[in-house]
Amino acid sequence: MNITPIIAAPRDLDAEQHRDIERFERAIAQYQSGEIDEDVFRVMRLNNGVYGQRQGGTNQMVRIKLPAGTITPEQLDLMGYLSETYSRGWGHITTRQNVQIHFVELTRVPEVLRELAAVGLTSRESCGDTVRNVMACHLAGACPHEFLDVTPWAEAAFEHFVRNPLGQRLPRKFKINFSGCSTDCGQAMFNDAGVIATSRTLPDGSVETGFRVYIAGGLGATPHPALALEEFTAREDLLPTIEALLRVFDQTGNRDNKLRARLKWVVDQLGIDELRRRVLKVRRTLPASSSWPGGIPAIVDKVGDAPAGRASRGEVSAVGQGVAVRLLPSDPYGRWAATSVIRGTANGSVSAVAYAGLGDITAAQFRSLASIQRELGADVRLSNRQNVVFRALSEAQLPVLYARLDAIGMARPGAELARDVVACPGSDTCNIAVTQSRGLAKAIGEALEAEGLAEVGGVRINISGCTNSCGQHHTADIGFFGAERRAHGRSAPGYQMLLGGYVGQEQINFGEKALRLPAKNAPEAAVRVVRRFAEEREAGEVFRSWMDRVGGAAEITKGLVDLDQFPLPDVHPEFYADYGETGPFVAEVGDSECAV
Numbered sequence: 001m002n003i004t005p006i007i008a009a010p011r012d013l014d015a016e017q018h019r020d021i022e023r024f025e026r027a028i029a030q031y032q033s034g035e036i037d038e039d040v041f042r043v044m045r046l047n048n049g050v051y052g053q054r055q056g057g058t059n060q061m062v063r064i065k066l067p068a069g070t071i072t073p074e075q076l077d078l079m080g081y082l083s084e085t086y087s088r089g090w091g092h093i094t095t096r097q098n099v100q101i102h103f104v105e106l107t108r109v110p111e112v113l114r115e116l117a118a119v120g121l122t123s124r125e126s127c128g129d130t131v132r133n134v135m136a137c138h139l140a141g142a143c144p145h146e147f148l149d150v151t152p153w154a155e156a157a158f159e160h161f162v163r164n165p166l167g168q169r170l171p172r173k174f175k176i177n178f179s180g181c182s183t184d185c186g187q188a189m190f191n192d193a194g195v196i197a198t199s200r201t202l203p204d205g206s207v208e209t210g211f212r213v214y215i216a217g218g219l220g221a222t223p224h225p226a227l228a229l230e231e232f233t234a235r236e237d238l239l240p241t242i243e244a245l246l247r248v249f250d251q252t253g254n255r256d257n258k259l260r261a262r263l264k265w266v267v268d269q270l271g272i273d274e275l276r277r278r279v280l281k282v283r284r285t286l287p288a289s290s291s292w293p294g295g296i297p298a299i300v301d302k303v304g305d306a307p308a309g310r311a312s313r314g315e316v317s318a319v320g321q322g323v324a325v326r327l328l329p330s331d332p333y334g335r336w337a338a339t340s341v342i343r344g345t346a347n348g349s350v351s352a353v354a355y356a357g358l359g360d361i362t363a364a365q366f367r368s369l370a371s372i373q374r375e376l377g378a379d380v381r382l383s384n385r386q387n388v389v390f391r392a393l394s395e396a397q398l399p400v401l402y403a404r405l406d407a408i409g410m411a412r413p414g415a416e417l418a419r420d421v422v423a424c425p426g427s428d429t430c431n432i433a434v435t436q437s438r439g440l441a442k443a444i445g446e447a448l449e450a451e452g453l454a455e456v457g458g459v460r461i462n463i464s465g466c467t468n469s470c471g472q473h474h475t476a477d478i479g480f481f482g483a484e485r486r487a488h489g490r491s492a493p494g495y496q497m498l499l500g501g502y503v504g505q506e507q508i509n510f511g512e513k514a515l516r517l518p519a520k521n522a523p524e525a526a527v528r529v530v531r532r533f534a535e536e537r538e539a540g541e542v543f544r545s546w547m548d549r550v551g552g553a554a555e556i557t558k559g560l561v562d563l564d565q566f567p568l569p570d571v572h573p574e575f576y577a578d579y580g581e582t583g584p585f586v587a588e589v590g591d592s593e594c595a596v
Contacts, residue, residue, distance in 0.1 A: 016163060017117050020124060024048050025110040032107075047130060047168065049123025050109055053429045054588075058106040061429060063126040064116060067158035068136035068151050068178070069097035069382040069389075073370040074119045076380070080366030086112055091366065093359035093386040095422060095472050096175070097135050098126055102429050124162055129170045131161040131246070136178040137186035138383035142351050142391040144310040144344035145319060146180030147209050148197035152305055153238065154178045156297035160239055164291065166246055171253025172261035174246060175218075180307065182506045183320035187384055189508040190217040190475065192249070192263045193242050194226045196506060197307075210234050212506070213241055216263045216275065219469035223510045224264035227272050229279060235300075237283070239293035244283035248275065309346030316344030320504045321477075322542030323416045325457030332411075333402050339413040339457070341398060351391040352398060354405050355414030358423055358441055359386030368408045376401060385422055385460075387415065418461065418530050419445050419454035422472065426465030426482070427578070427588075433465030434587050435482030435493045439579020440522055447523035448530060456534045459543050461526060462501075474510045475501040477543035478529055480522055484587035487566030493519035493578040493585045497560075499529065499553040502544040509544060512553040514560065520575050521563040528559060 024044060031041040045052075045060075053059040064079075082101050083091040086108055092100045104112060116122060126133055134157045141149035157176055161167050167174065176193045179186035188194025194214035199207050211233045217226025233241050245263075252270065254261045260268075267275055286292050310316060318324075325339050340353040354369070361369070369388060373380050378401075379391040388410070390401060405411035414420045421444055424430065426437030441463050448454040462476035466483075473479030479501055485494030495518075498511030517525055537546045547556065569576050578585050 014117075017122060017124070018114075020048070020163070021110050021113045021117065024113070028107060028110070043128065043169075046128030047125055048109075048113070049126035050104075050106075051127050052431060053102065054427060054431050054433075055103075055429070059102075060104045060106050060109060062101045062104050062109060062112050062123055063094070064099045064101070064121055064123050065126045065133045065158070065162075066097050066099060066121070066382055067134045068140065068154040069138050069384075070151070070155075071380050071382060072119070073373045075121055076366050076370035076373065078115060078119050078121075079361070080363040080370070082112055082115060083366065084363040090360050090362045092425065093356060093361065093382050093388075095384050095386065095424075095470070096133050097138075097382045097384060098133050099382070100425070102425075122162070125167065129172050131164070131167040131170075131174045131176065134158040134161075134176045134178070135186055135384065137180050137184075138381040138389045139185060139319060139342060139351060139391070140178070140180050140381075142308050142342070142345055142349065142379070143180055143185075143319060144308060144316050144346070145183055146197060146307045147199050148180055148211075148307055149305045150178035150180045150186070150195070150197055152297070152300045152303050153195070156239065156299050157242060159299070160243070160293050160297075161246070166243070166250065166291070170246075170250055171255050172258065172263075174249060174263070176242060182504075184504050184506065185320055185384075187472075187475070187503050188214055188217075189226050189503050189506065190219055190223065191226060192216065192218065193245055195238065195242075198232070200232050208234070211238055213238070213245075214506075215245055215279070216267045216272070217508070218262050218264040219472060219474050220262070221467040221469075222264075223469070223474045224267070225508045225510075227267070229276055235305075236295050239297060240283050240286045241279070243291070243293055244279045244286060247282050248278045252278075311344050311346050311348070314343065317342040321460060321502060322458050322504070322544070324540055324542075325416050325455075332406075333399065335413050335455075336402055336411055337398060339417055339455075340415045348394070349392045350395060350398065351389055352393060352401055353383070353415040354388040354390065354410040355412045355420065356387050356410060357412075357414070357445070358421070358438055361388075365408050365410065368404070369410075372401065372404045375404070385415075385420060387420070413455060416457055416460075417454065418448050418456040418459050421445050421461045421463065422476070423463040424465055424470035426463075430465060430470075432468065433482065434484055435465045435495065435519060436579040436581065437463040437465035437471055437480075437482060440480065440495070440519060443523045443579060444526045447527050451527050451531065453527060453530045453534065456530050458537075459530055459533060463495075473498060473501070475503050475508070476511065477501060478526055479511045482519075483516070484585075485516070485518065485566070487518075487575075488569055490569050490576050491585050491587060492566060492576045495519055495522050497522070497525055499556060500544045500547045502542070514553045514557045515564050517560070517564045518566055518575050519578060521565075525560050525563050529556060532556070532559070
């Protein structure tokens with residue numbers, strides 16, 4: 001069964017995009033000749049989606065925007081080419097549905113940007129104090145629970161705000177996320193503008209679909225839940241609402257202190273009632289603006305936003321955080337299908353997840369994924385858990401997909417299982433990371449495999465290399481963020497463990513602090529918690545409910561306190577070196593440019 005993808009053709013940015021690239025190419029030459037100073041060039045570089053790496057020199061990371069996570073075979077092929085030609089043979093899916101290519105030499109960046117433009121992609125404003133990549137649930141348009149297909153709405157928001165003068169020099173970054181239902185797989189509840197499709201019953205008994213807009217959420221060192229702007233936002237008012245919010249943020253955000261510049265701090269300054277009042281007042285006056293985006297966007301009119309619809313009979317897969325996956329089959333294909341396939345849409349199509357460990361994909365895998373997409377005629381999305389989702393499939397295509405994924409090492413059961421650990425890039429490449437978060441993620445995965453716990457369902461583990469939460473540790477059942485520790489007069493890598501983060505049903509619980517511990521003991525801590533959860537959970541019970549039932553984070557921590565011990569350096573020197581490193585640990589933190 002072939003269903004035409006929502007985004008079937010490259011985006012037409014053409015002339016303006018090429019002018020951008022030419023300007024940036026000239027700026028690189030001017031910077032290298034000393035005509036442009038570092039501070040000015042940094043803004044230009046970040047606004048073009050180019051982020052300096054820890055390695056210094058001219059090593060750069062290019063972050064590629066993929067609105068709603070949509071990607072075509074031509075774009076997948078290009079990711080393989082870029083990672084092989086300009087980098088080290090692999091690319092990385094981020095928690096915001098971008099693809100990052102690392103170790104690109106600065107003077108070659110314009111070549112990369114031109115290659116992206118040729119297939120309808122851009123890195124424009126994927127970094128810096130701008131409107132970042134517009135995200136959407138990876139099942140949008142294929143989910144049996146959704147009220148609307150939010151894919152074209154995310155695309156419309158991307159098209160309206162990219163290169164928009166309103167978003168070029170904001171007080172800080174601005175993030176927009178879409179979800180098609182209250183399950184909130186798109187994670188709207190911790191973003192500056194979180195949009196969740198919903199419906200209301202009108203006085204005449206008819207039902208109107210629209211949105212509930214949540215505002216001023218954020219993670220970082222001080223997480224803040226998004227708060228509802230109004231009870232219901234009509235479809236024709238959605239883009240004006242987001243633009244009004246952006247304008248108020250531009251006017252009221254803190255431009256003197258970057259640490260308190262996000263929209264969440266405006267709530268602290270003005271209060272949520274006053275912020276709501278200002279946003280709705282600006283929205284009322286927007287029809288007088290030359291940039292007014294009111295009405296139903298053209299792309300929504302063109303492709304439609306009707307929901308996938310729930311099948312009248314047959315299996316309907318549960319979705320969202322806390323899904324209890326039952327691994328009944330013993331054969332490899334059966335185990336993959338039980339954990340990675342989503343069923344239940346009215347059109348009879350199914351979706352399946354290709355597991356990308358730590359979000360890394362090699363050049364050869366990118367090309368193979370492109371080939372598979374062409375062969376099956378599938379719609380493909382990147383997920384916020386750093387995996388690849390094939391959609392619009394028939395049941396008969398599932399064995400073919402499995403065989404193709406198995407051949408490239410991406411058919412392992414991973415979706416919503418304990419082994420699907422999410423991590424930011426950490427101090428591998430990030431200037432502000434304290435620890436090797438990817439190394440810890442790998443170690444936790446290996447420890448869970450060794451203990452037979454890797455396929456425990458309904459438990460998410462997320463890791464960040466610092467407090468900034470690019471790995472979204474606040475939102476996971478088990479979260480870790482990196483920190484420097486001191487023991488026996490030595491510096492050592494450590495982590496703060498959090499428990500009970502949850503996003504769903506239009507609410508968010510941030511993880512509660514459990515204990516601090518050496519980096520080398522974090523895998524054992526994860527194993528103990530996952531084992532206890534697997535043994536004690538009741539049928540269908542999610543991690544947060546189990547945690548609260550057994551006494552909360554404090555009670556669970558009692559079984560972990562022995563892990564917060566550093567042995568003497570001479571006895572166990574490995575505790576004083578981070579994962580993947582042989583020398584003594586040093587917490588080298590550079591200037592913060594931007595965070596995912």
